[in-house]
Amino acid sequence: xxxxxxxxxxxxxxxxxxxxxxxxxxxxxxxxxxxxxxxxxxxxxxxxxxxxxxxxxxxxxxxxxxxxxxxxxxxxxxxxxxxxxxxxxxxxxxxxxxxxxxxxxxxxxxxxxxxxxxxxxxxxxxxxxxxxxxxxxxxxxxxxxxxxxxxxxxxxxxxxxxxxxxxxxxxxxxxxxxxxxxxxxxxxxxxxxxxxxxxxxxxxxxxxxxxxxxxxxxxxxxxxxxxxxxxxxxxxxxxxxxxxxxxxxxxxxxxxxxxxxxxxxxxxxxxxxxxxxxxxxxxxxxxxxxxxxxxxxxxxxxxxxxxxxxxxxxxxxxxxxxxxxxxxxxxxxxxxxxxxxxxxxxxxxxxxxxxxxxxxxxxxxx
Amino acid sequence: xxxxxxxxxxxxxxxxxxxxxxxxxxxxxxxxxxxxxxxxxxxxxxxxxxxxxxxxxxxxxxxxxxxxxxxxxxxxxxxxxxxxxxxxxxxxxxxxxxxxxxxxxxxxxxxxxxxxxxxxxxxxxxxxxxxxxxxxxxxxxxxxxxxxxxxxxxxxxxxxxxxxxxxxxxxxxxxxxxxxxxxxxxxxxxxxxxxxxxxxxxxxxxxxxxxxxxxxxxxxxxxxxxxxxxxxxxxxxxxxxxxxxxxxxxxxxxxxxxxxxxxxxxxxxxxxxxxxxxxxx
Ligand SMILES: Nc1ncnc2c1ncn2[C@@H]1O[C@H](COP(=O)(O)OP(=O)(O)OP(=O)(O)O)[C@@H](O)[C@H]1O
Ligand SMILES: [Mg+2]
Numbered sequence: 001x002x003x004x005x006x007x008x009x010x011x012x013x014x015x016x017x018x019x020x021x022x023x024x025x026x027x028x029x030x031x032x033x034x035x036x037x038x039x040x041x042x043x044x045x046x047x048x049x050x051x052x053x054x055x056x057x058x059x060x061x062x063x064x065x066x067x068x069x070x071x072x073x074x075x076x077x078x079x080x081x082x083x084x085x086x087x088x089x090x091x092x093x094x095x096x097x098x099x100x101x102x103x104x105x106x107x108x109x110x111x112x113x114x115x116x117x118x119x120x121x122x123x124x125x126x127x128x129x130x131x132x133x134x135x136x137x138x139x140x141x142x143x144x145x146x147x148x149x150x151x152x153x154x155x156x157x158x159x160x161x162x163x164x165x166x167x168x169x170x171x172x173x174x175x176x177x178x179x180x181x182x183x184x185x186x187x188x189x190x191x192x193x194x195x196x197x198x199x200x201x202x203x204x205x206x207x208x209x210x211x212x213x214x215x216x217x218x219x220x221x222x223x224x225x226x227x228x229x230x231x232x233x234x235x236x237x238x239x240x241x242x243x244x245x246x247x248x249x250x251x252x253x254x255x256x257x258x259x260x261x262x263x264x265x266x267x268x269x270x271x272x273x274x275x276x277x278x279x280x281x282x283x284x285x286x287x288x289x290x291x292x293x294x295x296x297x298x299x300x301x302x303x304x305x306x307x308x309x310x311x312x313x314x315x316x317x318x319x320x321x322x323x324x325x326x327x328x329x330x331x332x333x334x335x336x337x338x339x340x341x342x343x344x345x346x347x348x349x350x351x352x353x354x355x356x357x358x359x360x361x362x363x364x365x366x
Numbered sequence: 367x368x369x370x371x372x373x374x375x376x377x378x379x380x381x382x383x384x385x386x387x388x389x390x391x392x393x394x395x396x397x398x399x400x401x402x403x404x405x406x407x408x409x410x411x412x413x414x415x416x417x418x419x420x421x422x423x424x425x426x427x428x429x430x431x432x433x434x435x436x437x438x439x440x441x442x443x444x445x446x447x448x449x450x451x452x453x454x455x456x457x458x459x460x461x462x463x464x465x466x467x468x469x470x471x472x473x474x475x476x477x478x479x480x481x482x483x484x485x486x487x488x489x490x491x492x493x494x495x496x497x498x499x500x501x502x503x504x505x506x507x508x509x510x511x512x513x514x515x516x517x518x519x520x521x522x523x524x525x526x527x528x529x530x531x532x533x534x535x536x537x538x539x540x541x542x543x544x545x546x547x548x549x550x551x552x553x554x555x556x557x558x559x560x561x562x563x564x565x566x567x568x569x570x571x572x573x574x575x576x577x578x579x580x581x582x583x584x585x586x587x588x589x590x591x592x593x594x595x596x597x598x599x600x601x602x603x604x605x606x607x608x609x610x611x612x613x614x615x616x617x618x619x620x621x622x623x624x625x626x627x628x629x630x631x632x633x634x635x636x637x638x639x640x641x642x643x644x645x646x647x
Pocket of ligand 2: 046047048
């Protein structure tokens with residue numbers, strides 16, 4: 001399993017059910033060997049896109065290209081894609097080994113070679129000891145790994161995963177995320193994964209595509225999406241965010257002066273970003289962990305005073321809701337280890353963040 | 367399918383009241399039938415000896431087994447195709463299909479047998495159509511023989527074949543079929559390697575049900591066989607009601623009951639019998 005993965009491209013992919021548009025003009029590129037995650041809330045069209053790639057759903061418009069070749073009309077069995085279904089879809093009347101051998105058997109591979117490949121695939125997912133068991137005799141995590149082995153055993157051009165971890169509990173999910181990531185590195189294939197778990201998307205992927213109502217909202221590397229969300233939806237869906245409605249007071253080359261009520265704010269302008277005219281209303285996204293607690297006399301680009309309205313202990317940190325005069329309620333997370341204060345309701349504190357901590361985002365079209 | 371002995375016990379408990387009722391109203395008369403078969407006309411195994419010596423007894427058993435086997439095979443084949451069609455249909459279409467399959471069950475078996483006679487007799491619709499299309503010169507003998515009986519019985523049994531098979535097909539996760547195709551299997555392979563094996567329990571259950579039902583058929587063979595082709599039920603009636611040979615009649619009745627119980631016993635080891643009685647789950 002050393003051959004490189006294949007590049008996949010979607011061009012204007014659209015799927016309508018009657019008058020309802022499940023996937024709306026989605027164009028995407030996945031480079032060879034990349035791990036792409038389709039992320040979006042329930043009903044945003046993730047499974048539909050994956051099914052169009054796999055060939056189970058015929059798109060209403062648009063094309064699916066594999067290495068530049070149009071495969072939109074190719075039936076699923078001719079595409080040579082490995083697929084892990086939601087719920088795994090293991091064949092209950094076959095053993096683990098027979099399940100993994102199935103794709104080889106339909107390709108009429110000889111018995112000896114088949115046995116060899118099945119063993120290698122089961123080794124890869126560390127299930128060699130379970131070859132003779134039935135799927136019903138395996139745990140959820142083991143079943144998931146059988147599904148992976150079965151999807152990888154025939155050296156597929158592309159591996160498609162539909163919420164492969166959603167049925168597992170949190171701890172096992174984290175463990176298998178690690179395994180999946182390691183596996184991706186080992187086999188070097190192109191992976192397309194579907195999830196509605198934002199942490200999974202951030203930790204696994206080279207690229208993340210965020211979908212809402214069938215539309216592609218933003219696509220990019222996890223850090224880029226997290227730090228520079230383009231719209232309010234992306235900022236909100238990928239992690240948590242405060243949203244601030246500010247008015248531009250004065251422009252500048254690298255930063256602009258804003259204000260919310262009587263509170264002045266400084267916002268850095270990213271290279272290439274527009275320079276809004278004074279008076280423009282801006283929506284800012286500000287991550288709770290980018291806000292710091294200011295000690296007496298300490299200063300920051302942006303500073304506000306407030307009182308702790310509610311707080312909760314999260315283990316690794318404290319989650320605070322801080323009531324402020326002009327900015328309303330601000331969500332703030334602080335590392336709990338070495339926190340300079342003991343949170344208490346009503347406690348007056350000062351908060352600060354740098355000019356590059358917040359980003360202007362667009363309001364989503366309704 | 368039923369890994370725990372505990373579940374089995376629960377199931378038996380549920381039918382306990384029915385079982386007691388059966389004991390009072392069925393087991394007692396059946397015991398009497400059994401007794402008569404050993405005592406009339408003289409005490410002894412004389413009646414059972416006929417199983418090995420009498421050509422007419424052997425012929426009726428042979429005919430019955432042959433007709434039942436053919437009926438079962440045809441009903442399973444037709445039923446499987448129907449059940450497959452229904453299982454893969456859209457929800458709305460499926461309701462219509464099930465209705466179409468079930469409607470014959472509400473029509474009297476007598477009416478259906480006579481309807482077949484009307485269709486299949488020498489001047490019937492089928493022969494007329496065949497002659498007009500020039501396929502045959504002479505009307506075919508389609509009724510009052512084994513062919514007629516099989517047609518009538520298959521028609522009667524198809525719904526009974528469809529229901530257990532449909533129940534087991536509906537349990538098959540459609541994602542398995544999609545997964546198989548996604549892994550590179552063409553449609554025929556998906557059917558042969560995934561769908562067929564997974565629907566096998568329903569197929570066997572339907573086979574047992576249809577075969578056992580067919581063994582005891584009375585009205586359909588009596589009407590469509592025209593008295594010339596005898597199956598055991600009619601033969602028993604003939605012995606007891608017309609020829610007053612109680613010993614012989616009850617012997618055959620006993621053989622029939624034992625055959626049915628033996629069939630059930632054998633297949634209960636192979637397949638979950640709850641399916642046979644339509645519990646589906
Ligand atoms: N066969 C169909 N007929 C009609 N509408 C459909 C069909 N399949 C999907 N849809 C609709 O298309 C939309 C997108 O569905 P899809 O399954 O792609 O969502 P998803 O993003 O995978 O959601 P989830 O996270 O819940 O799995 C949904 O609103 C769904 O109701
Ligand atoms: Mg989905």
